Each structure stands twice: as structure tokens, then as C-alpha cells.
Amino acid sequence: MTGRLARLSPLLLLAWLQGALADTCPPWVLWQNFQKHLVSEDGRVIDYHSPALHSTSEGQAYALFMALVNNDRERFDQLLRWTENNLAQGDLHARLPAWQWGRKADKSWGVIDANSASDADLWLAYSLAEAGRLWSRPRLTTLARSLARRILAEESARLPGLGLMLLPGPRGFVMQDGRWRLNPSYLPLQLLRHMEQLLPEMGWQEILDNTLTMLQASRLGLIPDWILYDKRHRFLADTKHGNRGSYDAIRVYLWAGMLHPEEPARTTVLNLLAPMARLIEELGAPPRSIDTKTGQADMTGSPGFSAALLPLLQSLHHPRLVAQLQSQARNVLQHPDHYYDQVLALFALGWMEGRYRFDRHGYLLPRWTSPCTTTSHS
Numbered sequence: 001m002t003g004r005l006a007r008l009s010p011l012l013l014l015a016w017l018q019g020a021l022a023d024t025c026p027p028w029v030l031w032q033n034f035q036k037h038l039v040s041e042d043g044r045v046i047d048y049h050s051p052a053l054h055s056t057s058e059g060q061a062y063a064l065f066m067a068l069v070n071n072d073r074e075r076f077d078q079l080l081r082w083t084e085n086n087l088a089q090g091d092l093h094a095r096l097p098a099w100q101w102g103r104k105a106d107k108s109w110g111v112i113d114a115n116s117a118s119d120a121d122l123w124l125a126y127s128l129a130e131a132g133r134l135w136s137r138p139r140l141t142t143l144a145r146s147l148a149r150r151i152l153a154e155e156s157a158r159l160p161g162l163g164l165m166l167l168p169g170p171r172g173f174v175m176q177d178g179r180w181r182l183n184p185s186y187l188p189l190q191l192l193r194h195m196e197q198l199l200p201e202m203g204w205q206e207i208l209d210n211t212l213t214m215l216q217a218s219r220l221g222l223i224p225d226w227i228l229y230d231k232r233h234r235f236l237a238d239t240k241h242g243n244r245g246s247y248d249a250i251r252v253y254l255w256a257g258m259l260h261p262e263e264p265a266r267t268t269v270l271n272l273l274a275p276m277a278r279l280i281e282e283l284g285a286p287p288r289s290i291d292t293k294t295g296q297a298d299m300t301g302s303p304g305f306s307a308a309l310l311p312l313l314q315s316l317h318h319p320r321l322v323a324q325l326q327s328q329a330r331n332v333l334q335h336p337d338h339y340y341d342q343v344l345a346l347f348a349l350g351w352m353e354g355r356y357r358f359d360r361h362g363y364l365l366p367r368w369t370s371p372c373t374t375t376s377h378s
Contacts, residue, residue, distance in 0.1 A: 043078035054102030057120035119186035178231035188255035194362030221275035257311025262360035303331035304341030
């Protein structure tokens with residue numbers, strides 16, 4: 001130790017060491033690649049594998065979350081500006097964002113489908129609320145509360161025999177004969193828990209409780225992409241998508257794996273989803289698609305699927321499977337323009353590397369608020 005450091009008090013020395021560690025935080029290569037290959041200069045997240053080269057409210061909301069995790073205020077503001085100007089006609093206080101924007105049939109560019117998507121809106125409200133708190137920007141917190149109220153007003157419904165529930169969007173999900181179409185992956189418990197903190201006594205706790213009821217309706221512990229709620233028969237297989245669990249449902253396992261150890265529902269949810277770990281052990285990788293009624297799997301999933309299951313396997317204490325899927329997940333770097341794989345990997349590998357956590361109330365704990373202690377593998 002140099003003479004200058006030796007003269008520092010223990011508290012100042014600790015502060016210096018923390019600063020030195022913080023200065024050596026490894027760059028988030030996966031997030032850098034995502035921005036390089038999938039985000040335009042003006043803040044639009046582009047799915048290059050879609051015919052319309054479309055952008056979605058989901059992609060914008062996910063990118064906002066990642067910018068916050070990386071403490072990138074400039075990128076956050078850029079993404080938010082594009083989202084508000086192009087998906088919400090310039091005012092997110094006044095309307096929920098359209099879910100799809102891109103090249104239209106007449107070759108012009110703009111909103112393709114003005115319907116909103118509640119999962120994107122939930123992630124958007126959450127990211128704004130946490131950016132407002134962590135960066136001390138009250139305007140963002142105010143906007144988050146405005147969005148959260150609008151989500152409840154426009155995207156929720158009171159289902160007979162169940163109670164208040166979040167629908168996938170305001171239009172197209174109320175079926176005939178007392179049925180509603182739901183999407184389990186749209187409802188991360190962390191975000192619902194946080195919405196209850198943001199707007200107490202507004203119904204978010206009831207939505208959370210009913211989400212758990214919906215998940216527990218799965219007899220095999222395998223979650224479908226879509227599910228019907230029937231006022232007489234409760235939860236049924238979806239008439240359009242059947243019992244298939246695939247690209248949507250993979251996120252249910254991802255969100256569950258990242259629950260805080262003190263989350264009251266964590267043990268219940270992990271026990272419910274444990275059959276997926278046994279299935280991975282049999283197949284050697286997550287299934288690309290599965291019949292959630294019979295357990296019959298169809299092929300193995302992409303590297304993004306392998307990444308998405310890592311937090312769950314970590315939380316279920318399967319170190320051998322974690323090591324096996326980590327090796328598979330590294331292949332996401334070979335396809336940097338595959339939007340969905342990259343998103344799944346950002347969430348999962350970012351969490352595995354300790355770049356962020358959720359606390360028991362759903363608040364975000366990004367690593368930049370404390371010294372860096374882990375090494376990036378992405």
C-alpha cells in the first residue's frame with residue numbers, strides 16, 4: 001500500500017476500494033451488441049427478421065429496462081422519445097402505445113396496429129417508475145403512475161368467479177359466451193408487486209393473486225402460451241393456440257427464476273415449474289414447443305431459450321444443468337440480429353451475472369448502485 005493510502009481512515013479506504021471496483025465494471029457486451037445490431041440511431045428497436053421491419057412496444061419497453069440496468073440515461077431518453085413520438089402520438093400521458101410500427105402495405109412507415117399490448121405497457125410503466133426513483137427524475141415517476149392507471153382502466157377486466165385480471169390488450173381478447181383470452185407470460189410477479197407499491201389499493205394485488213391462480217391451473221407445471229378463462233368452467237385450453245407452450249410461455253419460467261428469495265409466492269411458483277427442469281434433463285435442452293397437457297415436446301429450442309431457463313435452474317439448485325445451458329446460451333452471440341433470442345439472453349444472462357436483481361417488493365437493484373463483484377460472460 002502506498003504512503004498516501006496508508007494514511008486514509010478505514011472508512012475512506014473502504015470508499016476508495018469501492019470506487020476502484022466500480023471503475024472496473026466490465027462492459028455489458030451483449031447489450032452493446034443489441035444496440036449495434038437492433039437499435040437505430042434515433043432509438044427504434046428493429047426486428048430485421050419481420051417482413052415489415054417492424055418495431056413493437058415490447059421491444060421498446062425491454063430496451064428501456066436494459067438501458068436503466070446499464071445506467072445509460074442518454075439511450076434511455078432516446079428510446080423513450082421514439083416510443084412516445086411514434087407509438088403514442090407524442091403523449092404517453094394521453095394514450096397507451098400502439099404495439100406495432102413499421103412498413104405498411106402502401107410502403108409508408110407508421111403504426112401498423114394501434115392496439116396496445118399490456119405486457120409492454122407494464123414493462124414501460126415499471127422502467128419509468130424505477131428510472132424516476134433511481135435517477136431522481138420525478139417526471140418519469142409521474143408518467144409511470146399515469147400509465148399504470150391507464151393500464152388498469154383500459155386493459156383489465158373483472159372476470160366472473162375470479163376477479164380483476166389483466167388482459168393482453170384492450171381489444172380482441174374478450175371472447176363470445178363469457179370467455180376471455182389470457183397470456184400468462186404477460187404478468188411477471190415482480191412487476192405486479194411493484195405496481196402495488198406504485199399505486200396502492202388500486203387492484204394490482206388482486207391481479208397478482210389471480211395470476212397465481214391462473215398459473216396453478218396447470219396440472220403438469222408446464223405453462224401454455226395462451227389460456228382461456230370461462231365463467232362456468234374456469235381455465236381451459238385456448239381454442240386458437242391449443243395447449244402449446246413455446247415462444248410466449250418461455251418468459252414465464254424466466255420471470256419466475258428471477259423472483260427474490262423473500263417473495264411470498266416464490267416457493268409455490270418454483271415448485272409448480274420444477275417439471276421443466278426434469279424435462280430439460282431428459283432432452284438435454286429446453287423444448288422449442290411442448291404440449292402442456294401431455295408433456296410431449298417438439299424439438300429443442302434456440303440459444304435464447306437455453307438462456308431463459310438459467311435463472312429458474314439456478315433458483316431450483318441444478319448446477320449441472322446450469323453449466324450445460326450456459327454453454328448453449330453463449331451461441332446467442334453468433335446471431336446478433338435475432339431480436340427475441342437477444343432479448344431473452346439480456347434478461348437471463350444479465351441476471352445471472354448479477355447486473356441486476358429485483359427485491360421482495362419488485363424494486364430494481366441494478367449493479368451500478370453498488371460495487372462490481374462479478375465478471376461478465378456475455
